[in-house]
Amino acid sequence: MKALNKLTAPKSVAPEKIIQFGEGNFLRAFVDWIIWNTNQKTNFNASVVVVQPIDKGMVEWLNGQDCLYHVNLQGRLKGEAVNSLERIDCISRALNPYSQNAAFMALAEQPEIRFVISNTTEAGIAFDPNCKFSDAPASSYPGKLTQLLFRRYKTFGGDPKKGLIIMPCELIFLNGHHLKECIFQYIELWKDDFGADYAGFKEWFTKYNYVCATLVDRIVPGFPRKEIAQIQERCGYADNLVVQAEIFHLWVIEAAENISLEQLAAEFPADKAGLNVLFVKSEAPYHERKVTLLNGPHTVLSPVAYLSGVDIVRDACNHPVIGKYIHKVQFEELMETLNLPMDELRQFATDVLERFNNPYVDHQVTSIMLNSFPKFQTRDLPGLKVYLERKGELPKGLVLGLAAIITYYKGGVREDGAPITPNDDPKIMELLKELWATGDLHKVATGVLAAKDLIWTEHGDLNQIPGLTAMLEGFLKDIQEKGMLKTVESIL
Numbered sequence: 261m262k263a264l265n266k267l268t269a270p271k272s273v274a275p276e277k278i279i280q281f282g283e284g285n286f287l288r289a290f291v292d293w294i295i296w297n298t299n300q301k302t303n304f305n306a307s308v309v310v311v312q313p314i315d316k317g318m319v320e321w322l323n324g325q326d327c328l329y330h331v332n333l334q335g336r337l338k339g340e341a342v343n344s345l346e347r348i349d350c351i352s353r354a355l356n357p358y359s360q361n362a363a364f365m366a367l368a369e370q371p372e373i374r375f376v377i378s379n380t381t382e383a384g385i386a387f388d389p390n391c392k393f394s395d396a397p398a399s400s401y402p403g404k405l406t407q408l409l410f411r412r413y414k415t416f417g418g419d420p421k422k423g424l425i426i427m428p429c430e431l432i433f434l435n436g437h438h439l440k441e442c443i444f445q446y447i448e449l450w451k452d453d454f455g456a457d458y459a460g461f462k463e464w465f466t467k468y469n470y471v472c473a474t475l476v477d478r479i480v481p482g483f484p485r486k487e488i489a490q491i492q493e494r495c496g497y498a499d500n501l502v503v504q505a506e507i508f509h510l511w512v513i514e515a516a517e518n519i520s521l522e523q524l525a526a527e528f529p530a531d532k533a534g535l536n537v538l539f540v541k542s543e544a545p546y547h548e549r550k551v552t553l554l555n556g557p558h559t560v561l562s563p564v565a566y567l568s569g570v571d572i573v574r575d576a577c578n579h580p581v582i583g584k585y586i587h588k589v590q591f592e593e594l595m596e597t598l599n600l601p602m603d604e605l606r607q608f609a610t611d612v613l614e615r616f617n618n619p620y621v622d623h624q625v626t627s628i629m630l631n632s633f634p635k636f637q638t639r640d641l642p643g644l645k646v647y648l649e650r651k652g653e654l655p656k657g658l659v660l661g662l663a664a665i666i667t668y669y670k671g672g673v674r675e676d677g678a679p680i681t682p683n684d685d686p687k688i689m690e691l692l693k694e695l696w697a698t699g700d701l702h703k704v705a706t707g708v709l710a711a712k713d714l715i716w717t718e719h720g721d722l723n724q725i726p727g728l729t730a731m732l733e734g735f736l737k738d739i740q741e742k743g744m745l746k747t748v749e750s751i752l
Contacts, residue, residue, distance in 0.1 A: 264497040266326040271349045274299065277306035279367055279408075281313045281378035281401055283322060283354060285482040289505040291377055291429060293331050294530050294537065296350040301533035306375075307352040309367060313380045313401050319354035321501060327351035330499050332484060332491055334620035335507035341619050342507045345495055357404060361396040364404075368411035371422070374527065376405065378439075379429040379476075385438045387445045393453035402442035409443070409469065410454065413461045423468030425527065427513060429476045433547055436473035436514065443471070470516040472524070475543045477510040477550060479615070508615050510536045514543040545600050553605070554612050556594050556639040559632060560661025561586050562625040563668040567744035569676055573623040577616045585657060585748050586613070593655035597646035630683050632665045633715045641719060654727055656751045663735035664744065666708055670696045675743070687714055701740070705733040 262268045278295065280287060298304045310327070312319045322329075333344045357364035367373060378384070380401040391403040398404050409424070416422040428435040443465065451458045484491060484504040491502055511530070515521045521539045530537040540546065558573075564585060565576035576582045590613065595605050616623075640658050647655040669682045669692040682689065691714060695707040706729055708715070709722035716722055723729050738747040 261492060261498045262496060264325045264328050264499045266328065269328055269347065269349075269497065271326060271328060272299070272307075274305045274307040274350070274352075275372045276309050276352050276367075276370060277372055278308040278375040278377060279373060280308050280310050280351075281376070281384075281404070282380055283310045283312055283318045284379065285503045285505075286476075286478075286480045287377070287379045287429065288329065288348070288351075288501075289331050289480045289503040290476060290478045290509060290511075291379075292348055292350055293346070293505075294509070294511065294533075294535055296346075296348045297535055298528075298530045298533045299350055302529045304529055304533075307350055308377075310351055310354040311364060311367075311404075312354065312356045312358075313378070313384060313404070315356075315358045317356065318501075319356050322351065322354040325499070325501055327354060328499075329501035329503065330491070330495050330497075332487075332502060332504045333507045334504065335618045336614040337507050339614075343620065344507075345491065347495070357397040364397065365408065365411050368408045369415045371416075373412075374425060376424050376426045377429060378427075382430055382432050385428060385430050385432065385435060385442060387442045389449060391446070391449075393450040398446075400442075402439060403446055405439075406443050406446040406450070409465060410457075410461055413464050414457065418460055418464045420464075420468045423464065423470065425519070425524070426469065426471045427474050427528075428471075429474055431476070434473045434543070436471045436516065440471040467518060470519040470524070472516045472519075473514040473543050475510070475512040475546050475550065477554075478505055478508060479621075480505040481621070506615060506618060506621070508536075508611055510538075512538045512540055512543050512546040514540055545598070549598055549600060549605065549608060551639050552594050552598060552643055553590060553609050554615075555635070556643060557586055557590050557612070557616075558628050559635045559639050560589060560658060560664065562628040563632065563664035564661060564744060564748060565625045566629070566680075567664055567667060567674065567739070568748065569674065569678075569745075571625060571678075573616050573625055573628075574618060574621070576625065577613060581745055581748055581752070584752050585660075586616070588752065589655075589657040589661065593647055593657050594640075594643045596650065597643040626681075629665075629668065631685070632668070632682070633684055633688055636662060636665060637716055637718060641716070641722075645719075645725070648725065654725075654731055656731070659728065659731050660735050660747065660751060663732055663739060663747075666692070666704065666732075666736065667739050667744075685714075701733050701736045705729055705736060708732075 328349055330345055330347050355364050384401045388400040391398040391400055398407055428439050447462050454461055481504050515524045525539045561576055565582050570576045570579055570582055590609050598605055644658045671680050673679055695704045706723055712720045
């Protein structure tokens, strides 16, 4: 089988416009796949220089294949199963700033560089006061970026047109806001190093660099160990950097306050390539949509499905009863609590159900149930409250989901003998053990809802929510007496 490199496979050449901090599976299957598609379908004509954010990484592997690799997308698209394989060629080279610091810093001097994209994990966007301006490089990602920005400011004499559009993809809410704050902290920390350039550099960064918050959404399992032989046979290359991902993708990019939506979209025309890339004034409602309509149903379907004898998310979607329950929670309850246009919400919810129903991924419901109580507080409880406020009644599907979590945390075995092994904060586990030991379902319901210091830290005593205690106790009783499946049927 052929090695994969630019001698054995065609590789396009384009100006280096993008610096990408991170070489992992997610960026290669999401951002670089989007850039490759944008190059194919618009006049964007850009290549990416990858920078390894930590000392140990994969740049040698990337360079060993001339930065060529395949993306294998799997899932359902408009009801049809998809299993595609595409060769991505938009990465020009990969650098390790710890061993190639001069080449890394020289990126600041390339006039065509316009974008910085990153995914350095949630811990990557952090200010480390121990970083020195003289470090080669600074240990933190924001520190490295500040060093690069200062070199660019000096090289081009503060030219307003040489500022950068910075789009972090780390999985934290308002990631761009946090990154910008870290850069300002480094500017202050290193003001003596900047000397007479301090004020000018700070003004140039503030006015002519655009730090955008983004929300990214694509499940990326990564290297397909089980199927790699078949995939290599299919593509015809000994590609050791294949990355597998779901077909769904969404990138919401919030325009920084000093750049217009129109300018941002014109400079980064991914939406013109037919991709699911949105340029918005605020990512907040999209973050709320994702948490509510993707994570919210996951949290309640998992214990309901498992206690009904269903182990895989896809099987839950196709189950004659559990499938209807998921649809009810998604479309009739949680969707009613959001503030985006209803047609957008319906489309997103439909996409979510297609993702749950992925024929290529056996997603165990038990893998979702780790720390179910904190998840319910974040993902489902806000919707429960809004639904009650708007509709004047409680959402039965969500309350039943909470009853299922509480029942799951009782432990023991399922009807078919499968073990029930909840996993959460030891103090929460101990509380549930004590409450179930009373044998009194009223005490179980009131005790869980009253745990404001342990579980419901952001919401207080939930027994104060009208009707919740009685409905929860009723569902707990039904599950004990009739079983999970019959209880679900009773609310459909």
